[in-house]
Amino acid sequence: MLRLIDWPTGLQWTSREPLTGPRSVKSGSSESVTGWVQTFGSPFGLWRWSYSFPPLRGAAFRAYRGMVVALHGGANAVRVPFCDPDGLSWQAMGVDLSGLPGAGVPWSNGLPWSNGLPWQLGRPTVAITIAAAKGESVVYLADERWGHRLGVGDMIGFAPFHFGVYFVTEIIEPGRYRIWPPLRRAVSTLDEATLEPVLAMRLESEGAANAARGVAMAENLTLTLVEIEDVDVHEYFSD
Numbered sequence: 001m002l003r004l005i006d007w008p009t010g011l012q013w014t015s016r017e018p019l020t021g022p023r024s025v026k027s028g029s030s031e032s033v034t035g036w037v038q039t040f041g042s043p044f045g046l047w048r049w050s051y052s053f054p055p056l057r058g059a060a061f062r063a064y065r066g067m068v069v070a071l072h073g074g075a076n077a078v079r080v081p082f083c084d085p086d087g088l089s090w091q092a093m094g095v096d097l098s099g100l101p102g103a104g105v106p107w108s109n110g111l112p113w114s115n116g117l118p119w120q121l122g123r124p125t126v127a128i129t130i131a132a133a134k135g136e137s138v139v140y141l142a143d144e145r146w147g148h149r150l151g152v153g154d155m156i157g158f159a160p161f162h163f164g165v166y167f168v169t170e171i172i173e174p175g176r177y178r179i180w181p182p183l184r185r186a187v188s189t190l191d192e193a194t195l196e197p198v199l200a201m202r203l204e205s206e207g208a209a210n211a212a213r214g215v216a217m218a219e220n221l222t223l224t225l226v227e228i229e230d231v232d233v234h235e236y237f238s239d
Contacts, residue, residue: 003076004200004237008063013051019224020048047165047199047227049080057217064221065211073206077228077237082165082197084155093124093195094145125159125192129175137182141175141193148174157197158187163230165197184230200233201225 056064070076107113126147130140141147150156154168162185170178203209208224228237 002237004233004239005067005070005076005078007078007080008067011060011063014054015052017050018047019050020045048204049225051223053221055217055219056221061218068209068211071203074203077200077202080199080201080225082155082199084195087155087195088146088149092146092149095124123195125194128187128189128191128193131188132183132186134184134186135182137180138172138176138178139187143175150177155197157194159192159194162191163198163200163233165199200228202228
C-alpha cells in the first residue's frame with residue numbers, strides 16, 4: 001500500500017497559490033427552436049497548489065525535509081490542512097471568546113496545561129441537513145453556528161474521512177449553497193461541514209520540491225502538490 005502521511009506539526013507556509021484547479025471539459029451551448037440558449041460543461045481536473053516556506057533550520061527544517069523524502073517524488077501522499085486566513089471571525093463562527101484567556105480554553109478546573117497554555121480553540125463544525133451524492137454541487141447546512149452565515153468565496157470541507165476543498169460560489173438561500181468543485185464524495189446527515197478541510201496531495205514530480213540548505217539556514221523552499229481524489233485515497237493509501 002502507498003503511504004498517507006501527516007503534514008508536519010508547526011510547519012507554516014508563507015504563501016499558497018492555486019496553480020490549476022477543477023475546471024470544465026466539453027463545454028458549449030445549444031439553442032432551442034424558441035431561441036433560448038443553454039450552456040453546459042462537465043467538471044474534471046484536480047487541485048494543484050504551490051507552497052512557499054520561510055527560512056528554516058533545526059527541527060523545522062528536519063520536519064520539512066523528512067516530509068519531502070517520505071513523499072518519494074510523488075509516490076506517497078500527505079494530508080494537507082486548509083485553514084483559511086481570510087475566513088470567518090470567531091464571532092461569525094458563533095464562538096463567544098468573552099472571559100477566555102486569549103484564543104484558548106482552560107481545563108474544567110480553570111487551570112491550563114503544565115506549560116501554562118490553555119486548550120487551543122478549534123473551529124466548530126456544522127450539521128448537514130440533507131444528504132448529497134458524489135458529484136452534486138449543492139449542499140444543505142443546519143441553522144447553527146456558521147451554517148447560515150457563509151458567503152461567496154468561503155472555503156469549506158466535510159468530515160469525517162472526507163478529502164476535499166470546496167468554495168461557495170452561490171448562496172441559493174440561507175444554509176443552501178452551491179459549491180465548486182462538485183462533491184468528491186457523498187455526504188450524509190451523519191457527516192459534518194468544517195471550516196478546516198483537508199486534501200490528500202502528492203508531489204507533482206520528483207522536481208516539485210527542493211530542500212537546499214545554506215550555511216545559516218534553508219531558504220527559498222517550495223512545494224508543488226497535486227490533489228489525489230477521495231475515492232483513490234481510501235482505496236490505495238494507508239497510514
